[in-house]
Amino acid sequence: MRRLLVPAFLLPLLALAVATPLSTRSVSAAAPAAPTFNKDVLPILQRNCQECHRPGAIAPTSFVTYQDTRPYARAIAKAVVTRSMPPWFADPTVGHFKNEKVLSRAEIETISAWAEKGATEGDAKDKPKPVDFGDGWTIGKPDIVVTMPKDIEIPATGILDQSNVLVYAHFDKDVWVKAAEVRPGNPRTVHHMKAWIRPPNSTWMKDAPEGVMYNPPRGAAGFDGVGPQVAPVSATGYRPVQDILAKYNPGVEGQEFTTGNAAKFIAAGSDIVFEAHYTSTGKPEIDRSSVGIVLAAGPPQQRHLTTTAISARGFEIPAGDPNYEIKAETVVNENAKLVWIQPHMHYRGKDFELTVVYPSGKEEMVLRVPNYKFDWQVGYELAEPLDLPKGTKIKTVSHYDNSTGNKNNPDPTKVIRYGAQSWDEMNVSFVGILIDAKSNPARTFGSGRPAPPVLE
Numbered sequence: 010m011r012r013l014l015v016p017a018f019l020l021p022l023l024a025l026a027v028a029t030p031l032s033t034r035s036v037s038a039a040a041p042a043a044p045t046f047n048k049d050v051l052p053i054l055q056r057n058c059q060e061c062h063r064p065g066a067i068a069p070t071s072f073v074t075y076q077d078t079r080p081y082a083r084a085i086a087k088a089v090v091t092r093s094m095p096p097w098f099a100d101p102t103v104g105h106f107k108n109e110k111v112l113s114r115a116e117i118e119t120i121s122a123w124a125e126k127g128a129t130e131g132d133a134k135d136k137p138k139p140v141d142f143g144d145g146w147t148i149g150k151p152d153i154v155v156t157m158p159k160d161i162e163i164p165a166t167g168i169l170d171q172s173n174v175l176v177y178a179h180f181d182k183d184v185w186v187k188a189a190e191v192r193p194g195n196p197r198t199v200h201h202m203k204a205w206i207r208p209p210n211s212t213w214m215k216d217a218p219e220g221v222m223y224n225p226p227r228g229a230a231g232f233d234g235v236g237p238q239v240a241p242v243s244a245t246g247y248r249p250v251q252d253i254l255a256k257y258n259p260g261v262e263g264q265e266f267t268t269g270n271a272a273k274f275i276a277a278g279s280d281i282v283f284e285a286h287y288t289s290t291g292k293p294e295i296d297r298s299s300v301g302i303v304l305a306a307g308p309p310q311q312r313h314l315t316t317t318a319i320s321a322r323g324f325e326i327p328a329g330d331p332n333y334e335i336k337a338e339t340v341v342n343e344n345a346k347l348v349w350i351q352p353h354m355h356y357r358g359k360d361f362e363l364t365v366v367y368p369s370g371k372e373e374m375v376l377r378v379p380n381y382k383f384d385w386q387v388g389y390e391l392a393e394p395l396d397l398p399k400g401t402k403i404k405t406v407s408h409y410d411n412s413t414g415n416k417n418n419p420d421p422t423k424v425i426r427y428g429a430q431s432w433d434e435m436n437v438s439f440v441g442i443l444i445d446a447k448s449n450p451a452r453t454f455g456s457g458r459p460a461p462p463v464l465e
């Protein structure tokens with residue numbers, strides 16, 4: 010193995026970095042001897058960091074200009090050598106992902122050599138063009154933006170329940186969606202959020218007033234998949250379904266549905282429900298979030314669904330258990346393709362793996378996350394759509410640490426059951442699936458009945 014050039018102040022971290030297997034796609038070019046910010050470091054930051062480290066984005070520091078970046082030179086070197094940044098948690102020996110965020114060895118060496126040798130700016134003429142992050146949408150300019158019609162008031166203190174905000178969207182015709190993105194109105198208070206497509210005739214949130222935080226009474230009709238069964242085929246011949254249009258949380262920004270020439274369907278008459286998880290900030294806040302939609306040219310061959318079909322609910326994690334295992338599985342009832350996986354657990358979530366079992370019995374592990382972190386709900390986009398022939402099982406195995414050894418554990422003395430709040434637990438895999446555009450999504454999984462969608 011080639012020696013990794015690391016400044017003395019980072020040597021204790023070297024062992025850690027070397028123990029972490031490198032991506033098979035690492036660039037093998039050597040690092041420059043005397044790297045400068047403009048020539049060598051800025052291009053790496055542009056490609057790998059600025060989507061979050063720029064003014065107005067989710068990271069607390071901006072790495073856009075030399076002046077902004079220079080004070081953090083050592084912190085940056087440390088973050089890349091330990092691979093704590095950029096955030097990416099997949100085992101590099103399992104699967105390949107389009108949105109993989111892994112720095113090459115040469116990139117790490119460049120940054121650490123720069124930090125050690127005085128973190129110089131270099132020649133202005135070496136500076137690459139600034140990246141255009143547009144007006145903030147990572148999906149490009151949306152064709153349609155659906156925004157909460159009223160300010161949502163978030164109190165200064167206290168723990169807020171997850172709640173839903175219904176917005177009448179007035180889709181007057183069937184549309185196909187190429188990309189969608191939830192944009193928080195006030196990123197200080199929006200912890201995470203989903204935009205759901207509520208199909209026409211769905212009874213979910215049927216008594217909700219528009220534009221306010223509302224929680225249907227427990228057991229209220231509608232959420233458990235009534236939509237797809239009652240909704241007739243749309244005017245253009247496709248099945249409306251309750252589907253997740255877009256998700257927002259650290260690690261997931263805009264989502265494109267074009268892999269495999271697919272798109273997401275919204276039937277005329279559908280509405281949008283924002284599933285909102287706000288956190289209080291110490292002062293009263295207001296929010297008006299939006300979802301932006303980029304339309305596809307026309308009906309695709311393949312339809313994209315974001316489903317929660319692989320989930321477990323009936324578990325009890327014993328108090329103090331350091332390694333409680335939960336397994337979940339489902340089966341596909343028609344030929345489908347897997348394109349995206351986002352494991353979801355709460356503070357006790359420890360690790361996760363997803364395996365497919367083909368009708369032949371052959372098994373293939375698709376994603377392994379050895380160190381799950383609740384703070385980073387990364388979505389993993391497969392490099393190529395994975396064929397799931399009819400009868401293929403999708404299985405997940407996850408572990409939970411409910412002991413005192415888990416420093417994020419809200420209460421190790423409690424038996425933990427399923428619940429949407431972060432101090433309860435969940436076991437859900439959000440998966441992006443492609444099916445034939447004309448088929449009925451309600452019958453894709455399991456018994457052929459729609460799996461109950463899951464609120465986080």
Ligand code: HEC
Pocket residue numbers: 053054057058059060061062067068069081084085088089093094095096110112259260
């Ligand atoms: C997906 C968003 C995202 C990307 C990409 C990202 N960061 Fe961060 N970074 C954050 C956020 C959010 C924080 C603050 C919270 C935290 O530390 O987890 C942070 C914190 C940091 C810190 C503070 C110390 C630390 O390690 O926690 C450093 C340094 C840092 N990032 C460097 C980088 C560098 C260098 C890159 C690119 C190679 C990068 N980040 C890519 C979101 C990101």
